[in-house]
Amino acid sequence: MAKVYKIAVIKGDGIGPEIVDEAIKVLDALASVYDFDFRYNELLMGGNAYDITGDPLPQETIDGCKEADAILFGAIGGEKWDNLPREKRPESGLLRLRSELDLYANYRPVKVYDELIEASTLKKEVVEGVDLLVMRELTGGIYFGQPREKGENKAFNTMVYSKEEVVRIAKEGFEAAMRRDKRVCSVDKANVLEVSQFWREIVEEVAEAYPEVTLSHMYVDNAAMQLVRNPKQFDVILTGNIFGDILSDEASMISGSIGLLPSASVGGRVGLYEPIHGSAPDIAGQGIANPIATIASAAMMLRFSFGEESAADRIEQAIEQVLREGYRTRDIADYGAKEICSTTEIGSYIAEYVSKI
Ligand code: IPM
Ligand code: MG
Secondary structure, eight states, X not given: OOEXXXXXXXXXXXXXXXXXXXXXXXXXXXXXXXXXXXXXXXXXXXXXXXXXXXOSSOHHHHHHHHHSSEEEEEEOOOGGGTTSOGGGSHHHHHHHHHHHTTOOEEEEEEEOOGGGGGGSSSOHHHHXXXXXXXXXXXXXXXXXXXXXXXXXXXXXXXXXXXXXXXHHHHHHHHHHHHTTTSEEEEEEOTTTOHHHHHHHHHHHHHHTTOTTSEEEEEEHHHHHHHHHHOGGGOSEEEEXXXXXXXXXXXXXXXXXXXXXXXXXXXXXXXXXXXXXXXXOGGGTTTTOOOOHHHHHHHHHHHHHXXXXXXXXXXXXXXXXXXXXXTEEOGGGTTTTOSEEOOHHHHHHHHHHHHHHO
């Protein structure tokens, strides 16, 4: 009997719909190989949701996500909505969803595909073999801290972490390290911020339960520098919400294109899987977006939410094979392209390999 998996699908804005469609194409190809029955439920979030309902995160979307086994998400946002009040902006929809679903742990793995090593702006020797994970706390810190205010003459936000919040993300980081190279580098700004001193103390406490894992600490400014100086020194980078936001964008360039990197946000019952890039409104609708990050996010969904390790591997192998054979979207066309492909062509090649491998 087919295994049923209920997937809430949020395509979002800009290139979101195009790239999510390709991930669904690949999932459908996989479904026939493994006898999976994927049931998709399409839901609105972001600017498009605001345009239709007046709310970037309609209640129906929250309910639909809570009923699903996992959420596959594209991207949201665009200039069109930039002048809305904060709570109406597309980004607020995503932040509220993360919070509603308790998705406090954000996995942002950075791996270099050998075929694309030249695509990195960094030297080959520096990036070759990089395999790191940014473990970003996602539902706390300055993104959510109260009080917050934007007044006439001043504005402020609050960077706050409770013990419980640090303990749970630190555990997630150490657990991830146990499955990897057993090294955690906790990134903070403890030379200036009390909240970071606190973070550091709690991380030290949690570390006691993981004697096999080597723990180090680094200030965030230094970490930003070390990521481009010698990224191979990192295994798991454990950090708070805003530092993780910044460092993961920086780390993505190690791989050559932000269009390649997936992410998983977990913690609550239902995980959310999305590319780390944004909605790229400037190229939306042109069929040139790179769907690989979203397809790789679908692989993470299979692994994390459904425990379908071999199916996840299969998608990742298909991506590698397509790159090896020289199929490229425009963003990476300068690096070993045999054929420059549209968004849908790349999706179709990956889907084909998924069935063939
Ligand atoms: C990300 C994005 C979001 C964030 C935005 C869209 C709210 O940059 O997922 O990294 O800052 O978390
Ligand atoms: Mg970001």
